[in-house]
Amino acid sequence: MTFAKKSTFGPRWIAIGLVTIGALFVGWRAGGPWPAISFVVATTVFYTALGKYVDGRRRTSITASGKDISPSVLEQTAARRNMIANFGAFIEEHPLQPTDIYDQGTLPHPKDVLLDAMLLELTRTNDATEQSTLQAGAMLLARFQPGVGPTPLSQLGVDLTKMDGLDPTVLVKMIAANSTAAAWEKFKSAVDAEELSILAKTRAAIDLGKMMPAEKKLQIFGT
Template identity: 30%
Template sequence: MFGIFNKKKQTDKVKAAIETANAVACDFSDLIASGSIEPTLIYDVSALPHAKDLIEKSCKLWILACPDVSQRQSWKVVLPMLSQFQEGVGSIPLGLDVSTLVNQGLPPQELARKITSLKMPSAELLERVHAEEHALLSWVTHAVDRCA
């Protein structure tokens, strides 16, 4: 008899965890969809709506629990972008956003000045970002394809 109550309690806990994971994952995907995150730049983790590890765990749980195939597929693009958020970057993103520079229609001298004033990431940071991106992409690809 007590086993029935424990199962009900566990089911409620699982549902609550999935709902929380969905909320956290949605906050992250909303940030990515907002257009304020450029795919060529590296941002400080303080720009994230929640702690990076919470976002990663929540997104992974949501991907596994998500009933919508097309939503799961979209996470193949969204989840790897979490790698663009790193500790210690600071308030100015690192990297070169060519599309923004070119679309401003600046004279060549002004464009050159802007480019030379950009903060570029170190080789070590780029390696870390690429390793995280690869790990996240591998995980999400495997998870989504397995759930299909």
């Protein structure tokens, strides 16, 4: 098994990935302005880290030797990486608003398929940076829920990334005019519950990968 080109990361990206997960998970529950502040930092970090993962994986060509590795296994691995790459490109092209909730139909692939792809990659890789990046990406999927509709649901109805210098009076009026606040409250409990579920699944996938022998990973993932 060889990689034509291997993606590399510095130690700082390991810490960055962990900070991303913590900011997304803790900031969401902090209330007040903290979800917005933590989200801006976390998503910026996540975009960069996922971009490195996507670029590295897109440049990676898998070649394998050994009769035990089926060509279909390599095709499935490549398909998973392409889906994750598409998700990364989608997030970069459609930056998420802090605390907003989106319709899962806007994702480039079905949410459950994307989550399965990330969980399998979490099991496959032993790279701590890839794991933290994939885990952060999986957590973002909780923000996409069924039945939201074409208009994202906003807690405040304000672009929180552009609040700097905004007149307080104008801000109060914008918040009062928010027509999606009630729906946001309705969906928030589903987001919170799914975040916990996804976090548990990602941890289980990483633990499984630690226990799985390298030979078995080669047969299952082709890498």
